[in-house]
Amino acid sequence: MLVAQPNETPIRVGLLGAGTVGSQTARLLVEQKDELAARIGRPIELVGVACLDPDEVNYPWIDKSLLTADTMKVATNADIVIELIGGTGVARTFVMAAIESGASVVTANKALLAKYGPEIYNAAAAKGVDIYFEAAVGGAIPFLLPLRESLAGDKVTSMLGIVNGTTNYILDEMTTKGLQFDDVLKDAQAKGYAEADPTGDIEGHDAANKAAIMATLGFHTNVTIDDVSVEGITKITADDIAAATAEHKVIKLLAVVENGEAGVSARVYPALIPETHPLASVHGSFNAIFVKAEAADDLMFYGRGAGGAPTASAVVGDVVTEARHIAQGCTGPTIPMYNDLPKAPIEASRAAFAVRFLIHDKPGVLAAIAKEFADNGVSINGVNQDLKPTMKEPGYDGELQQLRIVTHLTDEVTLRRTVEAVCKLDCVAGEPSILRVLD
Amino acid sequence: MLVAQPNETPIRVGLLGAGTVGSQTARLLVEQKDELAARIGRPIELVGVACLDPDEVNYPWIDKSLLTADTMKVATNADIVIELIGGTGVARTFVMAAIESGASVVTANKALLAKYGPEIYNAAAAKGVDIYFEAAVGGAIPFLLPLRESLAGDKVTSMLGIVNGTTNYILDEMTTKGLQFDDVLKDAQAKGYAEADPTGDIEGHDAANKAAIMATLGFHTNVTIDDVSVEGITKITADDIAAATAEHKVIKLLAVVENGEAGVSARVYPALIPETHPLASVHGSFNAIFVKAEAADDLMFYGRGAGGAPTASAVVGDVVTEARHIAQGCTGPTIPMYNDLPKAPIEASRAAFAVRFLIHDKPGVLAAIAKEFADNGVSINGVNQDLKPTMKEPGYDGELQQLRIVTHLTDEVTLRRTVEAVCKLDCVAGEPSILRVLD
Structure with missing residues (x-):
C-alpha cells in the first residue's frame, strides 16, 4: 500500500504569451489553484509570464512581478512551459529551448505543429519530456487526448472535422439568411468573427494545419502541412447553398483525413453533407470532429473551437495532465509515428462531385457540356438547370444561367480535367464551383 | 535523456467474462497485439479468460487453454483485470479481490460503480492501483477520460446525457413513425434492440446508474444510485410526441446531473428539448453527453452506447492507458471525492413542465383545472386542448380529450402536488404525462 508523504514542492509553470488565451489560462491557473492542487496531488505555481510589453499587460490575477519581456528566460526556467505565441517563427525557437531545458510543453500552436510537429515530437521523446496540444485542434473540445488514449486500442480509419469556426459561421449565415459570401464575410469582420485578413480561414489554411495534426496522431505517421491539399470556400455562392438546401443538404468546410488502401490523405474542401449527418447540426462558430474507427464505429466530439476561456480550458x-505526470515522475504517451504510411496519390481519392457552371443559355449547351463529361469518362448522376440566374455578363445580352451537374464516383484528377475542358467552351462563363458530395 | 532498455516482459491481462463484449475485447487484444505493444512500449498478454462454461466458448482468437471457470484465479493473477461479468453481486467480489491482489481494474459495469463506486475507488487508491471504466457510460464514447483529464482545469456545471440506447431508439421510432410506445417496444424486442425484460431500460434505471457515475466524476463528490431520482418513458404517448413535434421539439430520456447553489443533483427524466439542440440530432441507439463547463462552455460527446465491438474499443x-502506467511504474489520476457537496433537495429543482391530462370534455373543465394550478401557485404559460382524442373510457359516453398545460418555472414538488390535485377532479381521467421543458 502506497502511503507516500504529500510532496508540497510546487510544479513551476511558465507562460509564453499574455493575449486572449494566455490571460484566460493564467486566470484559471491562479483562480483554481486549490482545486488543481487537489486534482494533481501537488501545487502548481505560475512562475513567469512572457509578453511583448509588461507595462501593457494588466490583469488582476497576474502578479505584476511575473511579467517579463525575456521570453527565453521563462521558456527555460519551468517544469511546464505553455507556448501561446503562435506562428512558426520564434515559437519554434522557444519550444525547442524549453524541451532542451527539460521542460514539458503545452501549446495551442497548430501552425507550428503542422509544420514542425514530427521534429518537435521527436525532440520531446528524445529528451524524455511530454508535449500536449489539445487546444491546437478544435479549441476547447477534448479530442486529441481521447484520440491518443481512448482510441489506442482501436483503428481510426477516417476523421471529418469542422475545425474552423470562421468559415462555419460564414456558411451558416449564408444558409440561414440566403446571403452572398462577400456580404457575410464583411459582416463577420465587422462583428469580430473574422479577421481583418481572413485569408488563412477562408482559403482553408487554418483547417489544413489541423488536418495535418489529426492525420499524424490518428494514423501514427508523419503528415505535415505540405501533405495537405487545400480548397477554401471563397467560390461558394448563395445559389450553391440554395441548391444544397433544396436537396436537404448543407455545405460545410471539412478537414478530411483518411487511412485507405492507397495510403493516408489529408485534405480540406467544402462538401455537401446530408442534413441528417451529425456534422450538419454544428452551427455558427462551433467545431466538431467526426471519427470513424473500426471497433468504436462513429464518434463525434463537439464544442467551441476558439475563444479565450474555452481555449484556456483545454x-x-x-x-x-502533465503536472500529474511530473508529480509521479513519469511521462505521458509519446506521439508514435511507427506507421511509415505512404501518402495516397490524388487519383486515389474517389468521390461524387457537384459542379456548378455559369452558362450562356442557348441551344446545344447541355449537349456540349455533357459530351465533355462523356469524353473524359465521368458519369453524370443528375443535372439541374432550373436555378435562377444570378448575374449579367458584360457583352452578353442574354441572361447567364446556372447549370449544376452531379457526378457518379470519379477521381479528383479526372474531374478537374473535365471541368477545365468544360470551362473552355464558348457557352461557359465565370468560375465554376466544385463541391464533394458525402453520404 | 532517458535511454531505457525496452522492457519486453508482457503485461498480464485477465478477462472476466466472454460474452458479447468480452469476446470482442479478446479479439482486439489478440489481433492488435503488435500495434498495442508499439503504443504501450511493452507487450501485453491475455493470460486467462474466465467464463461460466469453457466448453461453450469458441472464438478462433481465444486460445482454448486460456478458458477457465475459476474466475477468482483469473481475477487474482494478472496485472490488469477486465471485469465484464456485470451486476452488483459476484462482480463486486472479484473486483475487490483483483484490487487486493494488486491488479488494476478495467470494467464496463455501471451498476456496480453506481452502487459501490466510492468504496471501490477508495480501495483502489489505498492499494495504489487504478480503476478505469470508460465503457460504463456512453459505451464506445471517450467521455470519462476527457472528463477526468481534459476538463481537470475547468469546472463542470451540468451534464445532460442520452445514455440509454434502447429508450432513445424507442422515442425515435415513436417520433418518426407516429407509433405508440407499446408497439415500438414489442418491435424493438423482436429485433433484439430491447431486452425480454426491458424494465431496467424503459423505467430509467440503467440511465440512473450512469447519472450516478457522471455526477461522482464530474463534481468530485460521492453520488450513488440511491441519490438519483428516476422517471422512465412508459407514460409517453404518441400524442405527447405529436405535440412536441408541432412545437419543433423532441422528447429525449435524459440523465441530468447538476452542480448548483443548492448542491448536486442527479436525475433521469424524459424532457422536451428544442430541435436545434445538439442532443436532438442523436438518433436511434446512439448515445451522447452534453457538458456545460465554466470555461470550455458547451461540449458534446457522441457515439455508440452499446454493442460488442464499440464497447470493446472503450x-x-x-x-x-493502464498498461502504459504499469510500463512506466506509475498510476493514473485517482477519482477524487474531495468536494463533499450536499445533495440538492428536490424543491431546488426548478423547471418549466408540460403536463398532459386526459379529460371529459364538458363545460368548466379548464376553469377547474386552472384553479388548481392557481391555488398551488403554479403559473401557466400555455394551454392546448386542440389535440385529437386517443381513447374511449368505459362508462363515459363522450370522448376523452387531451389537455396540455405548459407551466412557467416551478419546483418539482409543487408541480407534482398540483398534478395530483388536478387528477382528483371528476373531469380528469387516466394517467397524466409530465415532461420537463429544456431551453
Whole structure:
C-alpha cells in the first residue's frame, strides 16, 4: 500500500504569451489553484509570464512581478512551459529551448505543429519530456487526448472535422439568411468573427494545419502541412447553398483525413453533407470532429473551437495532465509515428462531385457540356438547370444561367480535367464551383 | 535523456467474462497485439479468460487453454483485470479481490460503480492501483477520460446525457413513425434492440446508474444510485410526441446531473428539448453527453452506447492507458471525492413542465383545472386542448380529450402536488404525462 508523504514542492509553470488565451489560462491557473492542487496531488505555481510589453499587460490575477519581456528566460526556467505565441517563427525557437531545458510543453500552436510537429515530437521523446496540444485542434473540445488514449486500442480509419469556426459561421449565415459570401464575410469582420485578413480561414489554411495534426496522431505517421491539399470556400455562392438546401443538404468546410488502401490523405474542401449527418447540426462558430474507427464505429466530439476561456480550458487540462505526470515522475504517451504510411496519390481519392457552371443559355449547351463529361469518362448522376440566374455578363445580352451537374464516383484528377475542358467552351462563363458530395 | 532498455516482459491481462463484449475485447487484444505493444512500449498478454462454461466458448482468437471457470484465479493473477461479468453481486467480489491482489481494474459495469463506486475507488487508491471504466457510460464514447483529464482545469456545471440506447431508439421510432410506445417496444424486442425484460431500460434505471457515475466524476463528490431520482418513458404517448413535434421539439430520456447553489443533483427524466439542440440530432441507439463547463462552455460527446465491438474499443482503450502506467511504474489520476457537496433537495429543482391530462370534455373543465394550478401557485404559460382524442373510457359516453398545460418555472414538488390535485377532479381521467421543458 502506497502511503507516500504529500510532496508540497510546487510544479513551476511558465507562460509564453499574455493575449486572449494566455490571460484566460493564467486566470484559471491562479483562480483554481486549490482545486488543481487537489486534482494533481501537488501545487502548481505560475512562475513567469512572457509578453511583448509588461507595462501593457494588466490583469488582476497576474502578479505584476511575473511579467517579463525575456521570453527565453521563462521558456527555460519551468517544469511546464505553455507556448501561446503562435506562428512558426520564434515559437519554434522557444519550444525547442524549453524541451532542451527539460521542460514539458503545452501549446495551442497548430501552425507550428503542422509544420514542425514530427521534429518537435521527436525532440520531446528524445529528451524524455511530454508535449500536449489539445487546444491546437478544435479549441476547447477534448479530442486529441481521447484520440491518443481512448482510441489506442482501436483503428481510426477516417476523421471529418469542422475545425474552423470562421468559415462555419460564414456558411451558416449564408444558409440561414440566403446571403452572398462577400456580404457575410464583411459582416463577420465587422462583428469580430473574422479577421481583418481572413485569408488563412477562408482559403482553408487554418483547417489544413489541423488536418495535418489529426492525420499524424490518428494514423501514427508523419503528415505535415505540405501533405495537405487545400480548397477554401471563397467560390461558394448563395445559389450553391440554395441548391444544397433544396436537396436537404448543407455545405460545410471539412478537414478530411483518411487511412485507405492507397495510403493516408489529408485534405480540406467544402462538401455537401446530408442534413441528417451529425456534422450538419454544428452551427455558427462551433467545431466538431467526426471519427470513424473500426471497433468504436462513429464518434463525434463537439464544442467551441476558439475563444479565450474555452481555449484556456483545454490548455489548463493539458497542464493538469502533465503536472500529474511530473508529480509521479513519469511521462505521458509519446506521439508514435511507427506507421511509415505512404501518402495516397490524388487519383486515389474517389468521390461524387457537384459542379456548378455559369452558362450562356442557348441551344446545344447541355449537349456540349455533357459530351465533355462523356469524353473524359465521368458519369453524370443528375443535372439541374432550373436555378435562377444570378448575374449579367458584360457583352452578353442574354441572361447567364446556372447549370449544376452531379457526378457518379470519379477521381479528383479526372474531374478537374473535365471541368477545365468544360470551362473552355464558348457557352461557359465565370468560375465554376466544385463541391464533394458525402453520404 | 532517458535511454531505457525496452522492457519486453508482457503485461498480464485477465478477462472476466466472454460474452458479447468480452469476446470482442479478446479479439482486439489478440489481433492488435503488435500495434498495442508499439503504443504501450511493452507487450501485453491475455493470460486467462474466465467464463461460466469453457466448453461453450469458441472464438478462433481465444486460445482454448486460456478458458477457465475459476474466475477468482483469473481475477487474482494478472496485472490488469477486465471485469465484464456485470451486476452488483459476484462482480463486486472479484473486483475487490483483483484490487487486493494488486491488479488494476478495467470494467464496463455501471451498476456496480453506481452502487459501490466510492468504496471501490477508495480501495483502489489505498492499494495504489487504478480503476478505469470508460465503457460504463456512453459505451464506445471517450467521455470519462476527457472528463477526468481534459476538463481537470475547468469546472463542470451540468451534464445532460442520452445514455440509454434502447429508450432513445424507442422515442425515435415513436417520433418518426407516429407509433405508440407499446408497439415500438414489442418491435424493438423482436429485433433484439430491447431486452425480454426491458424494465431496467424503459423505467430509467440503467440511465440512473450512469447519472450516478457522471455526477461522482464530474463534481468530485460521492453520488450513488440511491441519490438519483428516476422517471422512465412508459407514460409517453404518441400524442405527447405529436405535440412536441408541432412545437419543433423532441422528447429525449435524459440523465441530468447538476452542480448548483443548492448542491448536486442527479436525475433521469424524459424532457422536451428544442430541435436545434445538439442532443436532438442523436438518433436511434446512439448515445451522447452534453457538458456545460465554466470555461470550455458547451461540449458534446457522441457515439455508440452499446454493442460488442464499440464497447470493446472503450475497454481496450482503458487497458492501453493502464498498461502504459504499469510500463512506466506509475498510476493514473485517482477519482477524487474531495468536494463533499450536499445533495440538492428536490424543491431546488426548478423547471418549466408540460403536463398532459386526459379529460371529459364538458363545460368548466379548464376553469377547474386552472384553479388548481392557481391555488398551488403554479403559473401557466400555455394551454392546448386542440389535440385529437386517443381513447374511449368505459362508462363515459363522450370522448376523452387531451389537455396540455405548459407551466412557467416551478419546483418539482409543487408541480407534482398540483398534478395530483388536478387528477382528483371528476373531469380528469387516466394517467397524466409530465415532461420537463429544456431551453
